[in-house]
Amino acid sequence: MFSYQIKKVKLKNLQSFVNSYLFINSEIIPISKNRVISYLNNPRANQDDYVLYVAIYNDKIIAFRTLLSDKIFYKSHEYKFAWFSGSWVHEKFRRKGISTALMNEAFKDWKERLLYSNYAPSSKLLYDKSGKFSLFIKKEGIRLYFKIKLTELLIPKFESLHHIKPLLSVIDYVLSIFSSPIRWLQRNYFIGYLKYVEITDRMTDAHYDFINVNNKSIFKRGKEEFEWTFNFPWISSILKESKPYPFSFYAKRFYYKVFTVIDNGNIMAFALIKVRDGRIDIPVYLSLREKENVYLAKSILAYSYKIGTNILTCYTNDFIKVANEERFLALYRKTMQQRFYASKQILMMLDIDDKATFDVNDGDGDNIFT
Numbered sequence: 439m440f441s442y443q444i445k446k447v448k449l450k451n452l453q454s455f456v457n458s459y460l461f462i463n464s465e466i467i468p469i470s471k472n473r474v475i476s477y478l479n480n481p482r483a484n485q486d487d488y489v490l491y492v493a494i495y496n497d498k499i500i501a502f503r504t505l506l507s508d509k510i511f512y513k514s515h516e517y518k519f520a521w522f523s524g525s526w527v528h529e530k531f532r533r534k535g536i537s538t539a540l541m542n543e544a545f546k547d548w549k550e551r552l553l554y555s556n557y558a559p560s561s562k563l564l565y566d567k568s569g570k571f572s573l574f575i576k577k578e579g580i581r582l583y584f585k586i587k588l589t590e591l592l593i594p595k596f597e598s599l600h601h602i603k604p605l606l607s608v609i610d611y612v613l614s615i616f617s618s619p620i621r622w623l624q625r626n627y628f629i630g631y632l633k634y635v636e637i638t639d640r641m642t643d644a645h646y647d648f649i650n651v652n653n654k655s656i657f658k659r660g661k662e663e664f665e666w667t668f669n670f671p672w673i674s675s676i677l678k679e680s681k682p683y684p685f686s687f688y689a690k691r692f693y694y695k696v697f698t699v700i701d702n703g704n705i706m707a708f709a710l711i712k713v714r715d716g717r718i719d720i721p722v723y724l725s726l727r728e729k730e731n732v733y734l735a736k737s738i739l740a741y742s743y744k745i746g747t748n749i750l751t752c753y754t755n756d757f758i759k760v761a762n763e764e765r766f767l768a769l770y771r772k773t774m775q776q777r778f779y780a781s782k783q784i785l786m787m788l789d790i791d792d793k794a795t796f797d798v799n800d801g802d803g804d805n806i807f808t
Contacts, residue, residue, distance in 0.1 A: 442495040450485035468492050468502035470687040471678050476670035481662040483507035488547040491540045501527040503540040506804050511658040512788050519551035523804045526684040550783035555803045574780035575796050579753030582768040628740035634733035636698045648705045652724050654797035672807040689714050699730040706730040716748035721801020723754040735760035753800045
């Protein structure tokens with residue numbers, strides 16, 4: 439049995455840790471530069487928050503876990519907690535209980551106030567085995583495939599298929615030829631809906647006023663949090679890391695767009711979309727009336743065709759309703775589920791009864807960043 443040490447890093451010590459010999463000397467980095475900057479500017483974080491746990495063996499990092507500070511707002515109270523937001527163990531040291539040890543340290547330091555979403559299957563198995571979490575919120579969603587690219591869908595999931603990548607590329611090319619007339623027809627059908635929306639890069643105070651009144655998410659992100667997201671993204675279009683980082687931090691194309699439907703000078707519908715290479719997600723989607731909801735949803739679909747999107751994913755019922763009414767919208771559609779799990783301590787703290795229901799946005803947690 440080997441012996442390893444666990445180092446716990448508070449937010450106030452994060453920058454000094456990144457400059458340390460341990461960080462610089464390790465084969466992998468446990469947190470990207472962009473995420474460090476974002477963490478340091480998190481408006482919901484305190485300097486004494488524990489945000490990073492690393493396991494050390496022979497002066498090298500062999501495992502780590504990152505956490506993201508946040509707050510829940512419920513029944514006129516606010517509760518501090520953290521999201522599990524990334525866990526990794528070196529392949530030579532897996533199945534030795536290291537990930538469990540790091541998780542237990544986080545539980546202790548955060549007084550068992552933890553949530554997670556956006557998880558890998560291996561992490562889910564660990565959380566289930568711990569018995570510390572229960573399903574908090576489940577959302578039904580839809581994923582639309584406007585283009586089928588087997589090289590992007592299959593190879594990342596099945597490394598054994600890498601040797602037939604040239605064949606998959608040929609199949610992708612053939613599929614693109616046959617599907618291009620359908621995409622052209624759909625683009626022409628939806629493109630007219632862009633005239634009903636204003637598309638901008640950032641939100642205004644009017645958007646934040648609209649969010650404050652109409653956003654029912656239990657996490658209640660407002661102006662400060664969204665400005666933080668815009669100013670300090672985790673994904674970059676410029677490669678800046680000199681060592682391997684186990685999670686994605688780079689995209690050829692990454693940006694946010696704000697879609698707004700206005701009637702008589704008032705915002706009636708609004709959405710924040712995230713574009714990452716050939717994918718679109720909708721972190722926030724709010725609509726007050728059916729007419730504006732149709733304009734908003736179909737303008738996002740029009741934009742998807744305009745920029746050549748491959749995949750669009752959404753878990754908001756208003757958007758899904760419009761998408762389901764369009765029979766030939768995509769080459770393929772898939773039902774999705776987004777799940778948020780909470781520690782039992784949080785459920786006890788909130789004193790939730792069986793009839794309680796909670797709203798969340800697609801982008802809550804770290805989903806808006808990744």
